[in-house]
Amino acid sequence: MNRRRKVYEGKAKILYEGPExxxxxQHFKDDATAFNNKKHDRVEGKGVLNNRISEYLxxxxxxxxxxxHFIKRLNMREQLIREVEIIPIEVVIRNVAAGSLSTRLxxxxxxxxxxxxxEFYYKSDELDDPMVTEEHITAFGWAxxxxxxxxxxxxxxxxxxxxxxxxxxxxxxVDFKVEFGRLWEGEQMRVVLADEISPxxxxxxxxxxxxxxxxxxxxxxxxxxxxxxxxVARRLGLHVGNPGQAQSGPVxxxxx
Ligand code: TMP
Numbered sequence: 001m002n003r004r005r006k007v008y009e010g011k012a013k014i015l016y017e018g019p020e021x022x023x024x025x026q027h028f029k030d031d032a033t034a035f036n037n038k039k040h041d042r043v044e045g046k047g048v049l050n051n052r053i054s055e056y057l058x059x060x061x062x063x064x065x066x067x068x069h070f071i072k073r074l075n076m077r078e079q080l081i082r083e084v085e086i087i088p089i090e091v092v093i094r095n096v097a098a099g100s101l102s103t104r105l106x107x108x109x110x111x112x113x114x115x116x117x118x119e120f121y122y123k124s125d126e127l128d129d130p131m132v133t134e135e136h137i138t139a140f141g142w143a144x145x146x147x148x149x150x151x152x153x154x155x156x157x158x159x160x161x162x163x164x165x166x167x168x169x170x171x172x173x174v175d176f177k178v179e180f181g182r183l184w185e186g187e188q189m190r191v192v193l194a195d196e197i198s199p200x201x202x203x204x205x206x207x208x209x210x211x212x213x214x215x216x217x218x219x220x221x222x223x224x225x226x227x228x229x230x231x232v233a234r235r236l237g238l239h240v241g242n243p244g245q246a247q248s249g250p251v252x253x254x255x256x
Contacts, residue, residue, distance in 0.1 A: 011037055012050070012200060018080060023071065026196075027078045028054075034219040036128050043218065045243030048076045049229040050198035052238050055079055057162065057197045064161055066154060067192040069181060076243075084181025084194050087143050090121040090129060091151060093159045094175040098203050099216075101175075110210070118155055123179075150191040151180050158193065166204065169235035171213060174203035199229045 004016040007024060011033040016025040028047035033040045051073065058070035071080040094117045097107035101117075120137060121129040137143050143151065158178060166173045178201070181194035195201075199214040206213060212220075213228040226243065233240050 012047075013196070018083070022083050024081050024083045025074065025078050026081050028196075029077075032200075032215070032218045032225065034215065036125060039219070041218070043225050045226045046200075046229060048243035049226065049233055049240055050196060050200055051077055051079060052240050053229070053233055053236065054196040054198045056236055056238055057165075058193070060165060061158060061161060061193065061197075064157075066158060066161070067183070067190055069183065069192055069194045081194075082183055082192075084183045084192060086123075086179060086181045086194060087147065087151070087191070088123040089132075089137060089142055089151070090123055090177050090179060091155050092119045092121065092175060092177045093117070093155050094119070095159070095163060096172065096174040096203075096205075098174050116156065116159055118152060147180075147182075147191055154180065154191065154193065158197075162197070167207070170207045171232070171235065172205045172207050174205055176202035199232055204232060 004025065006014060006016055008015040012029055012031055014027040014029065016027060018024045028051040030042050030044055030047045031040065032043045032046060055070070055073045058068045062068050062070065069081040069084050071082060073079045094101055094113060096109075097105075097111040097113060098109045101107060101119075102109045102111075120132050120134070122132045122136070122142065123129060134145075134148055137148060138145050155178060159173070159176075162176070163173045176197065178193060178197060179195035180191050183190050183192045202214055203216060204213040205211065211228075212222065213232050215225070217223065217225045217228050230240065230243070
């Protein structure tokens with residue numbers, strides 16, 4: 001029996017009311033989608049792996065001083081987070097040409113970029129998340145110039161840190177997407193890292209073989225998605241057990 005109130009359901013996650021005011025429970029589903037839900041499947045065990053990998057990366061980022069919404073992992077599929085007001089911008093950081101950048105600019109996938117490039121997309125399913133510039137973001141009031149400054153510097157710090165972390169386990173961080181939120185502490189507001197960082201929203205290539213260890217395996221019908229995510233978890237030193245066996249229904253949260 002689930003008595004929790006659902007606050008929001010997205011394509012890969014559900015948010016429930018948390019045990020205390022100002023907290024939420026973030027539940028990772030097994031659903032895999034691509035191209036704004038045009039391609040949709042269930043991949044058993046994906047939610048469990050993303051929960052663990054995202055927990056690990058948010059904790060590591062927190063350790064080096066990146067503010068995040070993460071509080072703690074609750075169980076195989078859920079984590080306790082601070083409630084934030086999501087800034088409606090997807091921030092993509094790229095180190096190597098791939099995906100839509102390669103298509104848009106005719107760059108061979110795998111070309112190292114002259115420097116890391118940050119792009120912004122407006123979060124809107126109806127509009128298919130169009131790419132926007134800082135001008136659009138500030139003119140339409142999606143974020144203030146100060147918030148955008150914070151977002152830019154956090155995004156680059158996250159990229160530097162994660163690039164090194166993945167390099168240490170033989171993985172190239174090609175590109176990734178992050179989201180930020182406003183966290184209110186009394187009268188004070190801080191921009192913090194929110195959502196998740198998992199192979200669903202990163203491109204991760206094996207340094208030697210260039211094998212794809214990310215959601216492109218699903219987008220491009222390559223198969224082996226869970227095995228690839230498991231390999232990422234294994235290299236990060238995470239013991240996930242059998243992710244396919246974790247129950248997929250909501251689990252009652254114990255507040256303590
Ligand atoms: P792209 O090359 O398709 O623009 O994707 C860039 C990165 O952003 C890639 O690591 C996948 C991630 N991404 C998401 O997490 N969600 C999205 O909706 C899109 C389009 C990309």
